[in-house]
Amino acid sequence: MRSMLITGGAGFIGANFVHYWLAHHPQDRVVVLDALTYAGNHASLRSLEVRDTFRFVHGNIRDQQLVERLLREERLDTIVHFAAESHVDRSILGPDAFIETNILGTHALLKAARQVWLEAGGSMPHHRFHHVSTDEVYGSLGIGGQSFTEITPYSPNSPYAASKAASDHLVRAYRQTYGLNTTLSNCSNNYGPYQFPEKLIPLCIINLLKQEPLPIYGDGKNIRDWLHVADHCRGIELILENGKPGCSYNIGGNNERTNLQVVSALCAIMDELNPEFAPHQRLVKFVTDRPGHDRRYAINSRKITSELGYRPTHEFMIGLRETIEWYINNKSWWQPILSGEYKDWMKLQYGEG
Numbered sequence: 001m002r003s004m005l006i007t008g009g010a011g012f013i014g015a016n017f018v019h020y021w022l023a024h025h026p027q028d029r030v031v032v033l034d035a036l037t038y039a040g041n042h043a044s045l046r047s048l049e050v051r052d053t054f055r056f057v058h059g060n061i062r063d064q065q066l067v068e069r070l071l072r073e074e075r076l077d078t079i080v081h082f083a084a085e086s087h088v089d090r091s092i093l094g095p096d097a098f099i100e101t102n103i104l105g106t107h108a109l110l111k112a113a114r115q116v117w118l119e120a121g122g123s124m125p126h127h128r129f130h131h132v133s134t135d136e137v138y139g140s141l142g143i144g145g146q147s148f149t150e151i152t153p154y155s156p157n158s159p160y161a162a163s164k165a166a167s168d169h170l171v172r173a174y175r176q177t178y179g180l181n182t183t184l185s186n187c188s189n190n191y192g193p194y195q196f197p198e199k200l201i202p203l204c205i206i207n208l209l210k211q212e213p214l215p216i217y218g219d220g221k222n223i224r225d226w227l228h229v230a231d232h233c234r235g236i237e238l239i240l241e242n243g244k245p246g247c248s249y250n251i252g253g254n255n256e257r258t259n260l261q262v263v264s265a266l267c268a269i270m271d272e273l274n275p276e277f278a279p280h281q282r283l284v285k286f287v288t289d290r291p292g293h294d295r296r297y298a299i300n301s302r303k304i305t306s307e308l309g310y311r312p313t314h315e316f317m318i319g320l321r322e323t324i325e326w327y328i329n330n331k332s333w334w335q336p337i338l339s340g341e342y343k344d345w346m347k348l349q350y351g352e353g
Helices: 012-024 042-048 064-073 088-093 096-119 159-178 200-210 229-242 259-273 302-308 316-329 331-337 340-350
Strands: 003-007 029-034 054-058 078-081 128-134 182-187 189-191 214-217 223-228 248-251 256-258 284-287
Touching: 003 012, 003 064, 012 029, 012 042, 012 229, 029 064, 042 054, 064 096, 078 096, 078 229, 088 096, 088 159, 096 128, 096 159, 128 159, 128 229, 159 182, 182 229, 189 229, 189 316, 200 214, 200 259, 200 316, 214 259, 223 229, 223 259, 229 248, 229 302, 248 302, 256 259, 259 284, 259 316, 316 331
Parallel strands: 003 029, 003 078, 029 054, 078 128, 128 182, 182 248, 189 223, 214 284
Antiparallel strands: 223 256
16 A cells, blocks of 8 residues: 655646546555646546545645645655646746746655655655656657667757756656655656647647637647557556666657647547538648757657556557547536636737637
């Protein structure tokens, strides 16, 4: 049995992980700490609040005293750290929040974990700090170049990627210097339910449902490796259960697609689900490319596959259809988002709401 603190548990990947973990480990204690900034949605966790093994705490990971208190009060032995500012476009326009959350916030968590688990009489010798990171720390690949491995040199190209690279290094340093029991994972682009609609797939799904333009940066040929969020959650589970302390693992979907291919796939599915408005491809709108837009990411998952038995199980087109159907069936989750700050952001990015 574990007693787990999940940071950023009201965000996209964090919320999916909370649901996944409690479904597969119902006896474990799960405490979620989330600041509920713009991309965190408490509604993603409401169905879990009836459970005695679940607790939600509204707070900031930079509050070291709060984290220490939670670790002590709940006798927590595991931290799974999702909390992060994660949108590249936002980091280009306003990098300060990324430095504060991703670097200073991660450092506050590490200090709290060290204080409670190691300094206070070594009261938690069996502990784990798992840090969730991104493939963007590795930089950009050329077309046909070798995929990122765990020993690929870091070469971040955006303030977001740089802030995540810094947090990765801090986690490694706390392992090497203080003996904190850490693991780290770098994942490729996730998709699935509960994703805030600023990222490509949920943005396009909602615009398809509203019959609004589908904005694609540049020529649409930037390539990403797409990973269903449930496969990501299973990969983290394998690392927590059998991963080697101090090691990092790449988690990928083995599914490279250009942005234009992804949007075309969404349009094809919507043509089937909503033929009255077909062809949906007519909604595609190419917009000015963003600065420093990395051309290609690709994850080599050989290490986690060979050591821990990981394999992605979600076929992309099926996962994409299930994701579209989730957004169709959960309008009450995303419709309240389409106003206020999100609307202002859309106008700033694409000149429309």
